[in-house]
Amino acid sequence: MSDNHTQAHTDHLDGAGFETRAIHAGYAPDPTTGAVIPPIYATSTYAQDGVGGLRNGYEYSRSANPTRTALESTLAALEGGAHGFAFASGLAAEDTLLRALCRPGDHVVLPNDAYGGTFRLFDKVATNWGLAHSPAPVNDPDAVRAAIRPGETKLVWLETPTNPLLSIGDIEALAAVAHDAGARLVVDNTFASSYLQQPLALGADVVVHSTTKYAGGHSDVVGGALVVDDDELAETIGFHQNSIGGVAGPFDSWLVLRGLKTLALRMERHSDNAERVVEFLAGHPAVAQVIYPGLAEHPGHEVASRQMRRYGGMVSFRVRGGEEQALAICAATKVFTLGESLGGVESLIEHPGRMTHASVAGTDLEVPADLVRLSVGIETPEDLLADLERALGATS
Ligand SMILES: *Cc1c(COP(=O)(O)O)cnc(C)c1O
Numbered sequence: 573m574s575d576n577h578t579q580a581h582t583d584h585l586d587g588a589g590f591e592t593r594a595i596h597a598g599y600a601p602d603p604t605t606g607a608v609i610p611p612i613y614a615t616s617t618y619a620q621d622g623v624g625g626l627r628n629g630y631e632y633s634r635s636a637n638p639t640r641t642a643l644e645s646t647l648a649a650l651e652g653g654a655h656g657f658a659f660a661s662g663l664a665a666e667d668t669l670l671r672a673l674c675r676p677g678d679h680v681v682l683p684n685d686a687y688g689g690t691f692r693l694f695d696k697v698a699t700n701w702g703l704a705h706s707p708a709p710v711n712d713p714d715a716v717r718a719a720i721r722p723g724e725t726k727l728v729w730l731e732t733p734t735n736p737l738l739s740i741g742d743i744e745a746l747a748a749v750a751h752d753a754g755a756r757l758v759v760d761n762t763f764a765s766s767y768l769q770q771p772l773a774l775g776a777d778v779v780v781h782s783t784t785k786y787a788g789g790h791s792d793v794v795g796g797a798l799v800v801d802d803d804e805l806a807e808t809i810g811f812h813q814n815s816i817g818g819v820a821g822p823f824d825s826w827l828v829l830r831g832l833k834t835l836a837l838r839m840e841r842h843s844d845n846a847e848r849v850v851e852f853l854a855g856h857p858a859v860a861q862v863i864y865p866g867l868a869e870h871p872g873h874e875v876a877s878r879q880m881r882r883y884g885g886m887v888s889f890r891v892r893g894g895e896e897q898a899l900a901i902c903a904a905t906k907v908f909t910l911g912e913s914l915g916g917v918e919s920l921i922e923h924p925g926r927m928t929h930a931s932v933a934g935t936d937l938e939v940p941a942d943l944v945r946l947s948v949g950i951e952t953p954e955d956l957l958a959d960l961e962r963a964l965g966a967t968s
Contacts, residue, residue: 585649590767591836598645598829610642612826635814639822643829644797647787650766650832651779651799655806657813658797658825662762662782663689664818665796667697669778672812673756676702679724683710683741685734685939687760687782688931707936710734710741711872713749720753728753730776731760732769733876736888736924736945738863740872743879747775762786762915767839768881772801785915786885789831789838793824838917841950842885845919848953849946849960853889858897858964860942863888886914887946888924891964895941898923902944904963907955914947919956921946 585597599610615637618630630636640658647656659665670693674680682694684707694705708719710730720728728750732741743759750757758778759771765786771779781787783795800806813819820828843866850864865876866883876883891897901921902910908921912928922928924939932938948956 593649597649599642613638640825643825653799653801658820662796678726679704680727681719711739713745743774783828791916793827843882846948861890885948907959919949
């Protein structure tokens with residue numbers, strides 16, 4: 573049903589640029605009041621004009637809500653897909669996708685450094701329902717091909733860049749690998765955002781977002797999204813979205829929609845600031861290695877340059893002196909806030925081994941103990957560099 577709404581207002585924007593679509597797709601000024609921003613439709617139900625006489629298809633807000641519709645249309649327009657779906661979290665989106673596309677006995681190929689929550693969903697929850705998974709490095713299409721179980725593998729799951737090691741997967745190549753085996757390619761586009769990377773145009777079947785991160789962009793909302801171009805796939809996902817019910821509420825939808833309007837500006841600044849930070853870290857004696865796909869020596873640089881507009885705001889680095897030094901740096905910054913998550917306007921620093929990736933210690937997904945991850949925000953770049961200078965200097 574949400575399909576009627578998803579297509580509502582976008583025709584005159586065909587061919588429009590990303591920033592124009594971010595601001596105008598999905599919502600036209602309200603015909604009764606002229607409000608240029610969609611209201612937060614805090615309503616669960618809708619008056620009917622006679623039994624079954626729905627106004628614009630709205631019946632009950634789990635099925636569809638006008639604020640969520642505006643967000644879903646915008647998500648679709650920004651990813652270059654025909655259908656967007658908004659969820660209560662990134663993981664709610666992923667769970668709905670699994671149930672829509674997989675059955676007991678099926679198999680999924682996962683990145684060997686998948687987002688921890690995604691790994692847990694497959695490893696601790698989906699396995700109980702008979703869904704198998706195996707890991708593969710996203711930067712090696714042959715290894716992904718080898719991990720596929722013919723006839724059983726329904727999904728090849730890709731994150732690029734990955735978290736926290738920022739490996740790059742070739743979306744076009746992996747779409748071909750998946751499709752050769754009769755599987756679908758799912759791309760978690762959270763780290764790059766719709767502005768920097770457009771997986772559907774490169775052959776992906778489904779795009780996943782944690783809109784909690786760059787899409788929302790202000791660390792004030794938890795949300796998720798799925799975007800597809802295929803009508804049949806959209807039908808199945810829409811059915812499961814409504815049947816399972818993990819939908820985004822109207823206020824959360826409004827916050828993500830507000831965030832998306834400035835996505836392009838923010839991603840440009842995140843990328844500018846990250847480049848400054850990378851340059852600074854690369855020249856610092858306390859730093860052993862800087863990991864950023866924008867660096868020519870990064871093994872995925874060439875693929876990233878082909879499929880990304882810029883290289884984004886996530887930077888990881890390894891320090892000299894091991895875990896102790898890494899923890900000391902995380903504790904010493906003041907402008908970079910010590911915290912999990914990413915993609916907000918404020919800069920964050922964290923120690924993946926002890927924080928975001930603590931749950932994968934001792935598994936294939938374990939990350940180096942001397943690794944520090946930055947989500948570079950949009951503050952004044954000189955202040956970020958001074959903060960890092962102070963923190964690195966205090967510990968070396
Ligand atoms: C945060 C995140 C998720 C999960 O999203 P939630 O909104 O926290 O449920 C999935 N994938 C990636 C890459 C993430 O960073």
